Amino acid sequence: MLRTHTCGELRNTDINKTVTLCGWVQKSRLMGGLTFIDLRDRYGITQLKLSSGNIEGYGRECVIKATGKVIERESKNKNIATGDIEIEIEKIEVLNRAVTPPFTIEDETDGGDELRMKYRYLDLRRNSVRKNLELRHRIAIETRNYLDKLNFLEVETPVLIKSTPEGARDFVVPSRMNPNQFYALPQSPQTFKQLLMVSGFDRYYQIVKCFRDEDLRADRQPEFTQIDCEMSFIEQEDILQTFEGLVKYLFKTVKGIDIPDLPRMSYADAMKHYGNDKPDTRFEMKLIDFKAIASGANFKVFDDAETVIAICAKGAAEYTRKQLDELTEWVKRPQIGATGLVYVRVNADGTIKSSVDKFYNEEALKKWAEACGAEKGDLILVLAGAEEKTRKAASELRLEMGNRLGLRDKNKFSCLWVIDFPLLEWNEGDPNLLASLAGRWHAKHHPFTSPKPEDIELLNSNPGAVRANAYDVVINGVEIGGGSIRIHNKDLQAKMFDILGFTKEEAQKQFGFLMNAFEFGAPPHGGIALGFDRLCSMFGGADSIRDFIAFPKNNSGRDLMIDAPSEISEEQLNELNIANVIKKN
């Protein structure tokens, strides 16, 4: 070792020891003919004291090796763990010089996003970013500890697999040895973990990279990591218990927080009360159906609307006209899509004042207030329009009001299960799917999800009404993971492929191996996958996953640091039996 100690470990009890430290110069300064250097490594910062007043050569981010005696510091620094001591340097050596970094290596940096991604290796020097990755390491370790104790086996599934573009788009890999054929990178190890159940592995897990060639919206990454699990001879209740246990264990061991048992909410209730299948339950402010109560007063907007929904924002009656106008503009943004916003102030003095006083007298409005539990000082907000759009807008408005009223504390955690999802959804055309897949039923979860036995007979008559044995774990309004009980019967699986628009031949070609496997004795099984990047950012109290990934890509899927993707040589293309197609504009 070039050092005897790290920069984070020396204390009062080490005084008079001769030590050697290595690290980076956080800062150096001259004072009274002496030079003081803050030397930094992953473990902390230690102050070096040089009797020479020559500060040159010890600029920011230089790599230094210094030997000296631990002495008591005259003016102690209570902000750092080594603040009681400093090192009286006898010998100092510059191991590597550094040019000035393009941004400051501090918790709050002056570097913009793109610059930080280009120099990611410098960004990772920042305490705040490194701590995120240390947290990630800790969560991974504890996840493994928990699952290992429950007899789960970690099994690595292959990365070079087969393209089955029924979910999002696959990334593909041309095979040099098999001309004009391609591997695909897995969107998840779904079929493999099911095959492991057919193999009798009983309990499987993996913390595994997955890949999706999506148009990247905010905070998606083309490669992401999931905690992937599967169990045999279980029912839905067992999965919920086991992974509720994991969530609680992680909160306890990593964050020291006791999380209560996770409540369960049906998909139907989530949509009804929150307009959202991943409700943020840190706060109430449920969606109230106002259609009946608000109709028949000759207010055409409500009378003609398919749906009228109200929310009650506690304590927001004092919102000014300006604030309400601004909120109205906010709901009319294309991302939210409402046509307008009706408000009712339940004032502190008991009077009620609304933007629709022309149509509703105080008595009517009192009934509104009653209907949504509004008390003095509360603000009722009402949206109207087509069902799906209005419910979605009401959900967005609820979350926005939650933000504005400070109800979404990042240090408070509210977890729940959403269950009883629909099995299928109609796909009109999704930009993340191949065009040829539009105008079909799609699996809401994936094609291997089992319908609820009591709904199976609806598969032919009313596919949209069939509920699945599927469940999501939601924390603070974010879907952290989801899973399902799988189909383990060959005929039912074949029927699912049929409903999803696969011909028998396509189904056989793409998933024949799975259906064949089911002929040799498949056990009842099910599982779950948790988004590991998202879980880490949630635990870290951050909105973005990017700073919980060591080397993330930007929204165009580029790694700005290594400048990838990039062109490859003609020789490589030739060997792979492919050619670039230059599209005409």
Added chain:
Amino acid sequence: MLRTHTCGELRNTDINKTVTLCGWVQKSRLMGGLTFIDLRDRYGITQLKLSSGNIEGYGRECVIKATGKVIERESKNKNIATGDIEIEIEKIEVLNRAVTPPFTIEDETDGGDELRMKYRYLDLRRNSVRKNLELRHRIAIETRNYLDKLNFLEVETPVLIKSTPEGARDFVVPSRMNPNQFYALPQSPQTFKQLLMVSGFDRYYQIVKCFRDEDLRADRQPEFTQIDCEMSFIEQEDILQTFEGLVKYLFKTVKGIDIPDLPRMSYADAMKHYGNDKPDTRFEMKLIDFKAIASGANFKVFDDAETVIAICAKGAAEYTRKQLDELTEWVKRPQIGATGLVYVRVNADGTIKSSVDKFYNEEALKKWAEACGAEKGDLILVLAGAEEKTRKAASELRLEMGNRLGLRDKNKFSCLWVIDFPLLEWNEGDPNLLASLAGRWHAKHHPFTSPKPEDIELLNSNPGAVRANAYDVVINGVEIGGGSIRIHNKDLQAKMFDILGFTKEEAQKQFGFLMNAFEFGAPPHGGIALGFDRLCSMFGGADSIRDFIAFPKNNSGRDLMIDAPSEISEEQLNELNIANVIKKN
């Protein structure tokens, strides 16, 4: 849970309990009007006893759920852990039927390699294969335990990176969002782990998938797993200590074996004594230089040869003429490439008999025996020819004789470090490299390996003589891993790229991010990567890695089970801006 217990846990102490088990029918048989079923799961086998004599429906590999009372078995089975009891069945249900598997689900199966790979999910049901993957899980867990205690952080590095075809060929991934550009899959996370050191992560590890598009020789896989590690502020000695510690820890915790400290052998000594940079040191039989002792007797074969090498096979003097002829044919095979084999029998009665008695009298041969420590009963085998070829052939012959004499016991482990590797090797043309890379110096380890400081001045005058700060860990003649101290100086790194035939522009384009990173304060650092698949197969006492990988590919890089790679649609190709090139024959 569908079961109350697994098939491996019931004992005498459970007698009279009512239990429910689930599993697969290992076999069923009729006896005295009763039906006996061996029910199997991952944890073991339990005998079910049915009062009905109806065996139909309970065929091999059916999935069954059975409830009944634990009773004492009349004839106990000492071969299985549950052999004291059986279950008197009250209720039995077939959860899934099974057609007859294409091979038997037994430790010794009747299935051939290709069949087993096609039905891998059935092969994985076999105890022997599943145990391999359980071993793999255990080694991964213990590896993480060891490194976690030493403050290593597990950091995930990206899978979609940049093509740098200086090692083996890269697998590439066309980018839909960046037309005519490609990602590459990593051959190792080398540059990323070095950047993590520049970031001050200090100690990094990852158990990580890597990819190489090689022509697959026996027992190579296009995707493989390595234990990848890097440390800062260390010297070679620290890496050797740390990972020698890991090897010893794994042997102790996983296999219960105490491994002595790893001896160290220079590359030069390994080549001299074993003709091989990964010597199998389970047995001696060193290569002896016979050129001086065997020259000058008018035996043209030896006189004209650049190199004459002998090995002494202990106790093999009784080899018959037929065996020796067969051995001669063996060394003449193209894979070995020797032109012939000279033998000397040191008989039990003290007489010496050789195949070259015409040229060497007994006195001369006695000197030979002395030179290679041959005693009564030993057999001396001598090869001659060009240096490199002969040394390689002698190494192969040594290993073959080791096999024939039973000196390569799979349950005996001999570990060592090979150190002081050459930095560079001349590449005449390697089928695993692009043609454009032939006729150049190549990095023996990789381009980031540091030369020994005392050899740096030879970089210009005699590149082939420069030794590297590089090291391999070798177990039983297999290179389990290797690493090096890295270059952390920008100018030296640039010089290496220059020697390796990169123009300044190429080096900047491919590795600019790393050389730029070195400008911002790179610490001295080094690391190692251990082949995880190989380590597991070594621990499992097997030659092949294939059965230590859940879903391996065959020698054409195909997954026979899912039938990948496969063709993709024109729509997918179009979106990716590539076209298949159909080569004319």
